Amino acid sequence: MATRLAADFLNDWKNEVNPDLQKERDTCTFNIEEVTHILDGGRDETKKRKKLEQLFFTKYVDLFSFKKRPFLSKSETYEASVAKSVKVFELMREHNWSEADMDLISKILNYDFALSLHHTMFIPGIERLGTDEQKAKWLPLAQSYQIVGTYAQTELGHGTNLLGLETTATYDRDSDEFVLNTPRLSSMKWWPGGLGKSSTHAIILAHLVIDGEKYGMHGFMVQLRSLEDHMPMPGLKMGDIGPKLGANNVDNGFLILNKVRIPRDNMLMRNARVTRGGKFQQLSTSKANYATMVLVRVKIIGWSTDTLRQASCVAVRYSATRRQTTLKPGTPEQQVLDFQTQQFKVTPSVAAAYACSFLAQSMLTLYKRVFAEIVKGNNSNLAELHAQSAGLKAFLTDMATGMVEVCRRSCGGHGYLVSSGVAENMVGSLAMVTVEGENTVLYLQTARYLMKQISQAVSGTKTKGSTAYMNRDMSAYVCPLDHPADCRDPHKLRELYVQRAHRVVIMVARKLQLDMEAGHPQEVVFNNNMVSLVRAAKAHLHLTTIDTFLSRVDYLCETCSAPVARVLTELCTFFVLFGIDQEAGEFLEAETLGLQQMEWVRHEMLNHLAVLRPNLVGLVDAYDMHDETVASTLGQYDGNAYQHLYQSTQYEPMNQTEVHPSYYKHLRGLLKGAPQAKL
Numbered sequence: 253m254a255t256r257l258a259a260d261f262l263n264d265w266k267n268e269v270n271p272d273l274q275k276e277r278d279t280c281t282f283n284i285e286e287v288t289h290i291l292d293g294g295r296d297e298t299k300k301r302k303k304l305e306q307l308f309f310t311k312y313v314d315l316f317s318f319k320k321r322p323f324l325s326k327s328e329t330y331e332a333s334v335a336k337s338v339k340v341f342e343l344m345r346e347h348n349w350s351e352a353d354m355d356l357i358s359k360i361l362n363y364d365f366a367l368s369l370h371h372t373m374f375i376p377g378i379e380r381l382g383t384d385e386q387k388a389k390w391l392p393l394a395q396s397y398q399i400v401g402t403y404a405q406t407e408l409g410h411g412t413n414l415l416g417l418e419t420t421a422t423y424d425r426d427s428d429e430f431v432l433n434t435p436r437l438s439s440m441k442w443w444p445g446g447l448g449k450s451s452t453h454a455i456i457l458a459h460l461v462i463d464g465e466k467y468g469m470h471g472f473m474v475q476l477r478s479l480e481d482h483m484p485m486p487g488l489k490m491g492d493i494g495p496k497l498g499a500n501n502v503d504n505g506f507l508i509l510n511k512v513r514i515p516r517d518n519m520l521m522r523n524a525r526v527t528r529g530g531k532f533q534q535l536s537t538s539k540a541n542y543a544t545m546v547l548v549r550v551k552i553i554g555w556s557t558d559t560l561r562q563a564s565c566v567a568v569r570y571s572a573t574r575r576q577t578t579l580k581p582g583t584p585e586q587q588v589l590d591f592q593t594q595q596f597k598v599t600p601s602v603a604a605a606y607a608c609s610f611l612a613q614s615m616l617t618l619y620k621r622v623f624a625e626i627v628k629g630n631n632s633n634l635a636e637l638h639a640q641s642a643g644l645k646a647f648l649t650d651m652a653t654g655m656v657e658v659c660r661r662s663c664g665g666h667g668y669l670v671s672s673g674v675a676e677n678m679v680g681s682l683a684m685v686t687v688e689g690e691n692t693v694l695y696l697q698t699a700r701y702l703m704k705q706i707s708q709a710v711s712g713t714k715t716k717g718s719t720a721y722m723n724r725d726m727s728a729y730v731c732p733l734d735h736p737a738d739c740r741d742p743h744k745l746r747e748l749y750v751q752r753a754h755r756v757v758i759m760v761a762r763k764l765q766l767d768m769e770a771g772h773p774q775e776v777v778f779n780n781n782m783v784s785l786v787r788a789a790k791a792h793l794h795l796t797t798i799d800t801f802l803s804r805v806d807y808l809c810e811t812c813s814a815p816v817a818r819v820l821t822e823l824c825t826f827f828v829l830f831g832i833d834q835e836a837g838e839f840l841e842a843e844t845l846g847l848q849q850m851e852w853v854r855h856e857m858l859n860h861l862a863v864l865r866p867n868l869v870g871l872v873d874a875y876d877m878h879d880e881t882v883a884s885t886l887g888q889y890d891g892n893a894y895q896h897l898y899q900s901t902q903y904e905p906m907n908q909t910e911v912h913p914s915y916y917k918h919l920r921g922l923l924k925g926a927p928q929a930k931l
Contacts, residue, residue: 268890268892269889269890269891269892270573270890270891270892270893272572272573272575272587272891273569273572273573273869273890273891274891276572276866276868276869276870277869277870277873279866280866280867280869280870280873281815281818281819281866281867281870282813282815282816282818282819282867282870283813283815283816284870284873284874285874286812286813286816287816287819287820287870287871287874288874288875288876290808290812290816291606291609291874291875291876292876293613298876300353300356301356301360301876304353304356304357304360305360305878305880305881307343308357308360308361308880309878309880312339313880315335315336315339316336316361316364316880317880318362318364318673318880318883319900319903320332320903321364321883322669322670322671322676322900322903323903323904323905326495326500329500329501330366330449330500330501330502330503332501333364333365333366333501333502334366334367334450336361336364336365336366337365337366337367337368340354340357340361340365341367341397345396345397351371351375354371355551355554358371359554359558359881360878360881361881362558362562362880362881362883363555363558364501365501365502366446366450366501366502366503367400367446367450367451368445368446368502369401369402369403369444369445369446369451370394370400370401370402370446370451372548372551373402373403373455373548374394374400374401374402374403374451374453374454374455375391375394375395375401376547377403377455377471377520378390378391378394378455378473378520379391380522380547380623381455381471381520381522381523382520382521382522383520383521383522383525386473386517386520386521386522390473398479399452399453399479400446400450400451400452400453401446401451401452401453401454401455402444402445402446402447402450402451402453402454402455403444403454403455403457404441404444404447404454404455404456404457404507405417405441405444405457405545406441406442406443406444407419407434407438407439407440407441407442408437408438408439408440408441408442408506409437409438409439410438411443411686411689411690412689412690412693412694413693414457414469415469417457417458417459417469418434418435418436418438418439418459419432419433419434419439419441419456419457419458419459419509420432420433420435420458420459420461421456421458421459421460421461421470421472421519422461422462423460423461423462423516423526423530424513425529425530427513428515428516428528429513429514429515429516430472430513430514430515430516430518430519431511431512431513432456432458432472432474432509432511432512432513432514433509433510433511433512434507434508434509434510440506440507440508441454441456441505441506441507441509442493442505442506442507443493443504443505444504444505444507445502445503445504445505446502446503446505447476447490447503447504447505447506447507448490448491448492448493448503448504448505448506449491449492449503449505450503451476451477452475452476452477452479452482453473453474453475453476454473454474454476454507455471455472455473455474455520456471456472456473456474456507456509457469457470457471457472458470458472460519460524460526460532462526462530462532463530467524467532468524470519470520470524471519471520472514472518472519472520473514473518473519473520474509474512474514474518475514476488476490476507485512486512487509487510487511487512487513488507488508488509488510488512489507489508489510490505490506490507490508491505491506492504492505493505493506496683497679497682497683498676498679498680498682498683499680499683516528521535522535522536523535523536524536536626536629545688545689546619546637546638546641546642547619547623548688549641549642549644549645549688549689549694550612550615550616550619550641550645551616552645552648552649552684552687552688553608553611553612553615553641553644553645553648554612554616555684556608556612556648556649556651556652556681556684557605557608557609557612559652559656559677559680559681559684560601560604560605560608560652560655560656561605561609561872561875561877562673562674562677562877562881562882562883562884562887563601563655563656563659563660563674563677563678564598564601564602564604564605564655564659564872565872565875565877565882565884565887566659566663566672566673566674566677566882566884566886566887567597567598567601567659567660567662567663567674567887568589568598568602568868568869568871568872569869569872569886569887569888569889569891570588570662570663570666570886570887570893571587571588571589571594571598571662571663572587572588572589572868572869572891573587573891573892573893574587574588574664574893575587575588576588576664579591589865589868590865592858592861592862594662595861595862595864595865595868596858596861597658597659597661597662598658598659598662598868599826599860599861599864599868600655600658600826600827600830601655601656601658601659602823602864602868602871602872603823603824603826603827603830604651604652604655604827605875606801606820606823606824606827606871607797607798607800607801607824607827608648608651608652610800610801610804611644611648611796611797611800611801614800614804615640615641615644618637618640619637619641621633622634622636622637633717635701636701636717636718638697638701639697639698639700639701639702639718640698640718640796642689642694642697642698643694643695643697643698643789643792643793643796644793644796644797645688645689645691645694646685646689646691646692646694646695646698646789646793647695647789647790647793647794647797648797649681649684649685649691650685650691652681652684653678653681653682653684653685656674656677656678656681657678659674659678660672660674660675660677660678663886666885666886666893666897667886669885669897671884671885671897671900672884672885672886672887673882673883673884673885673886673887674884674886674887676883692786695785695786695789695790696782696785696786696789698789698792698793699760699785699786699788699789700785702719702757702788702789702792703757703760703761703764703785705719705722706719706722706757706758706761707761708722709722709723710758710761718792718796719792721750721753721754721795722754722757722758724750724754726751726754726755726758729747729751729844731747731748731844731845731846731849732744732747732748733745733748733845733849733852733853736852736855736856738852739829739849739852739853739855739856740825740856741825742802742805742821742824742825742828743802745825745828745829745832745853746795746798746799746802746828747844748832748839748844748845749791749794749795749798749828749831749832750795751842751843751844752791752795752835752838752839752842752844753788753791753792753794753795755842755843755844756787756788756791756838756842757788757791757792759784760781760784760785760787760788763781763784764777764778764781767780767781787838791838794831794835798827798828798831801824801827801828802824802828805817805820805821805824808820809821819864819867819870819871822860822863822864823864823871825860826857826860826861826863826864829853829856829857829860830857832845832850832853832857833853833854833857836850873889885897885899885900
């Protein structure tokens, strides 16, 4: 009997759902669509998303499909992403989509936009930093795509330390212009997305200089390229910084400014201005200049959510369809998802995806409220917003990066393939730990805020918001876990997080105080306690994450069906237990529980793996991500990973010919008996 061709095997799976995956869906205990509406923000939002998916992945599927992406060169990847961006912008004009619609579209298209900073930072930068007159001038051009922009802050030698930026904008009274300059190698702008080859304009962050005196960092509108032929403007040198671990669809670039002159009106002057006579006027707090950066950090929390959704979706679906080895000899191979070790790899990422989803919604709501206050001159909640957005960006991207890598490993050898999606997802997530602030620096910014808050609490001034727990009497704490069953109550478990955060924060504050009283300089004291300060920030941010998850689940338990309430409570409880297990040393050190209670916690955490196991596929299905958004040969809805893996090989350029050119150049001589070197 002749050997069957690969095409014959492919026909076996055509239009059929993998039976193991179908069994998982058939036995799911809750209404998946109900959870989808919760995650989307309502039934109408789900309808809107599906309508957009239908547009992009049916009418324009050839353009927006992920299938060829793993096999493109860097230049081809960028070009394909530019084509997608242009089509999206054309459709935006046609359909009059809002900025909120664009955020949704970005998620649907897996953030495959070469020109993403135009909407995430350039337009918001104009809106938040420009005067009414400047917005009237620049926004119509940006919104109609007569110009395409980026936001150029980071330099080759400086990133998170904004005060260390070296780019200058010097006011010239005679010409009524600013002269922008990058005086040394380390001064050049480096990393802004879209700067290399795409953008025609940029908001340049530079130190304002008048008569030799610096007046802080401000934004300046600079034209980068000619609107006629796209050539760089005089005095500018720019280009792409080269291949990266991931996100090569974006032309991250460098920019050298050699005494580039721009009109005085090109300084974005909502918060500060320079008069015709060269007088500097501060119109509102300089902290308002950080509004755009804070917004992006808030959005990164949402991006972390999407990263976790993709990775956990692939890992769970593939684990449900992959069969490997057996616990009992002589029986059929088991679903990998049946093994407890595999459940321990994938379940945390599912729980974290839900936690991040609720936190992203909460932080965006907070940002909108506080920014509205700032516009009205009320900056009372700006410090809280800054501390939380900076710290949570760091905490959640760190968490996501670690969990995505575990998901990749959970897919075995196939997870190493770019076409698996989870590998590309993993390297893409790595960028998030440094973009818009390196995470360690951001933790320290949160820690500074916590030190101020604990100082107030100790002095008798009530703290509020995320630090309200500091008003409690820490010495009155008694572990709430009296029985193993108490570990099933997430509210009792929350008390451990409160005590841990309070204890760690106050211990660091006391150490700082003792070091100061010993006569050490403030900068030395801060540097010698940095590791402890980061630990305090993480404890606080972990509590914030738990609190948001708990409050959201509590609300849903009162408004959704009993099966949905049950599974979300189980998922939340697991997430709380998992966090205690992962940080066991710190919880024990903070005396939040004893060794026996820790044993109870771990036992219940493992029990919850078994409790959640029947609903894991349903929980990732509830993300309701289109196959083109999941972008994985391993994680498609039909579960036919082997079919999709083999089909993907047709896009590999090396497979377009049966014999590779290297055969004629190198291999043929070896095989045909070329002379061998003598020993």
